[in-house]
Amino acid sequence: xxxxPLWDKIETSPIGDWxxxxxxxxxxxxxxxxxxxxxxxxxxxxxxxxxxxxxxKDNRVTELSRDALTWTWGAFAVAALSGTAMWMSKAHVYxxxxxxxxxxxxxxxxxxxxxxxxxVTWKTIGHWDRxxxxxxxxxxxxxxxxxxLVVIFVAREIGFTLxxxx
Amino acid sequence: MVAxxxxxxxxSMPEFALALQKTTVSMFIAVTPYVIPTLQTIHxxxxxxxxxxxxxxxxxxxxxxxxxxxxxxTMDRFMPWVWxxxxxxxxxxxxxAVGEPPRDLQNPAFWTKxxxxxxxxxxxxxxxxxxxxxxxxxxxxxGGPAAVKAAxxxxxxxxxxxxxxxxxxxxxxx
Numbered sequence: 001x002x003x004x005p006l007w008d009k010i011e012t013s014p015i016g017d018w019x020x021x022x023x024x025x026x027x028x029x030x031x032x033x034x035x036x037x038x039x040x041x042x043x044x045x046x047x048x049x050x051x052x053x054x055x056x057k058d059n060r061v062t063e064l065s066r067d068a069l070t071w072t073w074g075a076f077a078v079a080a081l082s083g084t085a086m087w088m089s090k091a092h093v094y095x096x097x098x099x100x101x102x103x104x105x106x107x108x109x110x111x112x113x114x115x116x117x118x119x120v121t122w123k124t125i126g127h128w129d130r131x132x133x134x135x136x137x138x139x140x141x142x143x144x145x146x147x148x149l150v151v152i153f154v155a156r157e158i159g160f161t162l163x164x165x166x
Numbered sequence: 167m168v169a170x171x172x173x174x175x176x177x178s179m180p181e182f183a184l185a186l187q188k189t190t191v192s193m194f195i196a197v198t199p200y201v202i203p204t205l206q207t208i209h210x211x212x213x214x215x216x217x218x219x220x221x222x223x224x225x226x227x228x229x230x231x232x233x234x235x236x237x238x239x240t241m242d243r244f245m246p247w248v249w250x251x252x253x254x255x256x257x258x259x260x261x262x263a264v265g266e267p268p269r270d271l272q273n274p275a276f277w278t279k280x281x282x283x284x285x286x287x288x289x290x291x292x293x294x295x296x297x298x299x300x301x302x303x304x305x306x307x308x309g310g311p312a313a314v315k316a317a318x319x320x321x322x323x324x325x326x327x328x329x330x331x332x333x334x335x336x337x338x339x340x
Binding site: 026027030031034035037038039041042043045046056059060063067071149152153156157159160 | 202203204206207210211213214215217218219221222225231232233234235243326329330333334336337
């Protein structure tokens, strides 16, 4: 199925066109995206370090989670919106770049890991809120940390490879 | 930025950048696959942790985060992050500049960033020292004094400006 007409339509939309054609458009949207991703990454790492039992060991997990995740979700929303605006400016190029697919897949896996953790392991939080996390929490923390470390690398690779697919 | 760029071109910086580009270290960083993206990635890890360190300290000053901890405990938790991350930022930033000398050393956004970073580091040191000296007085149930809160928010914006300048290095013509 040829999706090129769809990508063309997205790229010529008011947002796609502004980000692509305004000299300040793409760089400033990217600045917002990078700052938002940094906040997502930093708060996720802070939480993961606690789940791994490596930092904030005397902090309650519930308190740390409340403090960190408010920022995580807020920044994630900003990153998603700014990322979409960047994607709209050259959708057909992003859709040819395997690093872009890798980033999206890794973020979905990180989201699933978080969902499983909150739906399953979090139910027993009363037992380990102040103490060492159980193995399931450590595994979730390790998986999340590993995934987000790779997401940042893959995201940076997109910047180096987009030109190849122009 | 255009005038600044033209001024940089009139100095001996372009010659220095070209000479640096011919060194073994620079060529190794530039031609070895994944070195530059890896350095940039580590740079992003470090700036993320630094920014979140300030955000968490800020949250405690506003009493919206780390409420069960004292201000001193929150500082002990997050200020070392800030300084260690600054060291990592300095090392990775220096290696990136060595790997891509014309891109960075002839770039007005790069030099603006280099001017703002030491100011931010000195202000951070001053802020930390002043906060330590007044830690009991500033650790209030309703959060720290308004001026301290404003300064803390200012630091977050200052580091965001530095991050913006870092990203603009890729776009400002040299």
